[in-house]
Amino acid sequence: MTDAVSTQTAPLQRTPLYDLHRELGAKLVPFAGYEMPVQYPMGILGEHNHARAAAGLFDVSHMGQIRLTAKPGHDLAATLETLVPADIRGLQPGQQRYTQFTDANGGILDDLMVTSTGDHLLLVVNAACKDADLAHIRACLSDRVEIEPMFARGLLAVQGPKAVDAVARLAPAVAAMTFMTGAFVRIDGAECYVTRSGYTGEDGFEISTPRDACAAIARRLLDQPEVKPIGLGARDSLRLEAGLCLYGHDIDTTTTPVEAGLVWSIRKDRRAEGGWPGATTILQQIADGPARRRVGLVPEGRTIAREGAEIVDGAGAVVGKVTSGGFSPTREGPVAMGYVARAHAAAGTKLALMVRGKPVPCAVAPMPFVKHRYFRG
């Protein structure tokens, strides 16, 4: 047997929950420069199923939080729109949107969440990209925008059908929130910013906390009978079932939002105007259809195709590559996503995935693999 987990000796950062993870018996691994819990004693399968059935607490403090404020005489939303394709000017206070930083070729530098507080825009970006994102924003916007990295803050995700019961016990106001909205809420005496969002396909919340309050709030949440701690292992299988892209795997600078199936995040009025990096390429792809597209793939049988597996057509020709693949605990079988040439992208198309040199028959399938259960009011 060979162990696939690699080891790393570079100094790793720790989130405000490091001691709590140790106390809870987490197995810690290097992830995006942080020492992060990949699983707790319950195990990845148990954690995954608990998040789908009740509620899971995830430490996502490694992700980057950035606050943007307009400098006098400048329009904050219009300024951010010069870097992303989403409609930011249309964000009402308390509304949240998903978007991407794109490069001049239309490739994705990172994907992020943007929330308007009215006075500020709050960004949540990926851990591995946060320093580059900050440099990008500073280089492009610092003449018009005050840029405040808040990388030391805590960020907790509570996800699952019972997340609202648990979080509302500590902060009753959150029960009235709907999907993709945010509000300042006091929890355990600390001022937090809560959004009703997450990355598991379930209803739930992300709670931005002061660094010093993070562990106490996490403990209060874990005291709730619905809530168990969930590691990165189950976070990955949950987001894969939900058909959501993982940066550095399903999307990166070689993929555009159109190829990735993220056109829904680009509003019609912005498509008419353009005005963000790579807009020409992206708008051309929207008009003509991209040469390749991200699709869901469901293999026959139980063989798991993982990232990097080649996708072949009936004649054995390579038509694409798997970008995420694994076992779906909810479906009790393997699922994958990857990019295929457009001719093969229709749902129901029969293809095969090359696993250990052998073709495993699969079909292109609609995503998500497990139905989203967001609370839309």
Added chain:
Amino acid sequence: MATIKFTDEHEWISVDGGVATVGITDYAQQQLGDVVFVEVPEAGRSVEKGEAVAVVESVKAASDIYAPATGEVVEANAALASAPGDVNEDAMGKGWFFRLKLANPSELDGLMDQAAYDAFVASLA
């Protein structure tokens, strides 16, 4: 009375007469986490010592299983197809992978016995 030997790749091989049963150790299943798929070799297949002959997949990753000795596969554990979790629950028992008719039983002489394997695992901690 069966003799159990261990490889440094964390397979166990239990020999009774000329037939050996092969699986992964309890330490191995703990390291892997939840096993969700096992691919076992077909009966009748001839395998060389050290050859990758089976695959165990956890939620996280796939790992190859190597033949601890040369021989012919005489039986595979078909139950693992529907119950891969047997590997986690009972790695040294119902979680066995395949049975091998040994071509050269003296190959096992170079493998670890229980005490040596326990010491090996302790050295990894």
